[in-house]
Amino acid sequence: MKRLAIVLLATAFTVPAQAEDLVRRGRQIAEMNCLPCHAIGAGDESKHPQAPPMRDLSKRYPLDALEEAFVEGIYSGHPDMPEFKATSDQVTALLAYLDTIQSDSR
């Protein structure tokens, strides 16, 4: 009985713990830096009327293309969009999170 529970647990967590951790950190970064304007979840509304929900970003860009922009400090030319400079670690985490919420992924 005990053995069965362990097998079930092992199959329930197919995502490696490290990847989960990365996604969790990415979500925190998004909550702190982007949530004031952008929707960052699967079904929430952006607080800033012009800010696209993050789940739709990959409809406009491949997520990979955003990586470079984030590392260099993203600035879309919009006055309300603050410059966001992140370490490459933070960017990796943020993109890992964004990847999990894209509306058109998989």
Ligand code: HEC
């Ligand atoms: C103060 C409000 C605000 C914050 C905070 C903010 N954004 Fe934005 N962002 C905007 C607005 C408004 C736009 C739309 C700009 C436009 O359409 O000209 C935008 C657009 C974008 C775009 C798309 C640009 C394009 O050309 O389509 C990306 C990518 C983006 N933001 C990423 C982020 C990320 C990542 C964060 C957090 C690290 C963030 N933004 C934080 C307001 C914000």
